[in-house]
């Protein structure tokens with residue numbers, strides 16, 4: 001029987017358009033030089049995450065061989081592998097992530113680098129349960145690099161970005177909880193407006209909430225990232241044309257962020273993490289937290305300062321530490337990062 005001729009998937013050479021077409025970036029081990037060239041151009045290759053403020057974090061944590069640590073947010077394992085290097089083969093590192101898809105890939109990658117269960121324990125857990133990660137063990141150092149990884153943001157199937165069309169999901173763990181699309185259908189107008197303003201300080205929260213409800217009343221659906229960004233655009237149609245484009249982009253960023261915070265209960269889990277943190281640190285143990293928006297930073301700052309006043313921490317960051325201009329140039333995703341640290345009394 002004659003074989004049906006299948007055309008090859010069209011691939012735009014140096015400018016692949018969709019995430020799936022970026023097969024070189026998605027196989028960095030095979031295409032090392034191409035991936036390096038993308039990083040040099042200040043971009044994050046698809047399927048990868050560039051760790052932020054590595055040197056500043058290592059300065060704070062002062063990791064020594066033989067110590068026991070905890071990386072609350074494994075992600076691509078960039079910080080994890082740097083911390084493992086500091087351990088020099090002695091001691092142990094625990095790491096958690098809620099994302100089943102990416103953490104399995106990271107486990108395999110780190111194992112291929114020689115970091116097996118003898119030195120690294122990876123658990124699929126929420127960092128809100130940090131007291132259950134290694135019961136009975138107290139840590140010399142703890143790192144939390146909050147938020148989402150580049151792999152999660154860039155994959156349109158996860159629905160974290162309005163730049164590409166995809167399902168409006170936004171769950172860090174796509175096997176649990178409700179999607180952002182379901183959440184939008186559950187909320188009434190006032191609740192949605194309050195959520196946008198509390199989670200992201202969205203200045204047009206009321207108008208966006210009103211436009212979402214209007215769209216539902218007209219029988220419209222908001223199931224995809226592009227459908228939601230179209231509604232945000234409609235809500236801001238009152239703005240003068242020359243201001244609109246930038247304003248829509250910013251409001252979309254804040255709206256997606258607010259929804260992500262909501263569906264993943266990000267403030268609640270961060271609060272639980274900060275409350276339990278002193279209880280899992282050894283005396284003299286060090287903690288570092290990277291945040292990416294003012295809501296997160298406010299919580300960390302308040303918790304660290306209060307524990308300092310109560311004598312639970314002997315020292316905390318008086319001022320927030322920011323990435324260098326050089327790092328922000330090399331990796332624009334570092335721009336909004338703030339680092340805070342604390343040392344257990």
Ligand SMILES: C[S@@+](CC[C@H](N)C(=O)[O-])C[C@H]1O[C@@H](n2cnc3c(N)ncnc32)[C@H](O)[C@@H]1O
Pocket residue numbers: 049050051052072073074075076077078079080096097098099102125126127128145146147148149150172269
């Ligand atoms: C910014 S990335 C971490 C990147 C990582 N430091 C690296 O160098 O590759 C944040 C990661 O934390 C995970 N995460 C976010 N909230 C979490 C939570 N409450 N518990 C566990 N993991 C969480 C996300 O799934 C994501 O993989």
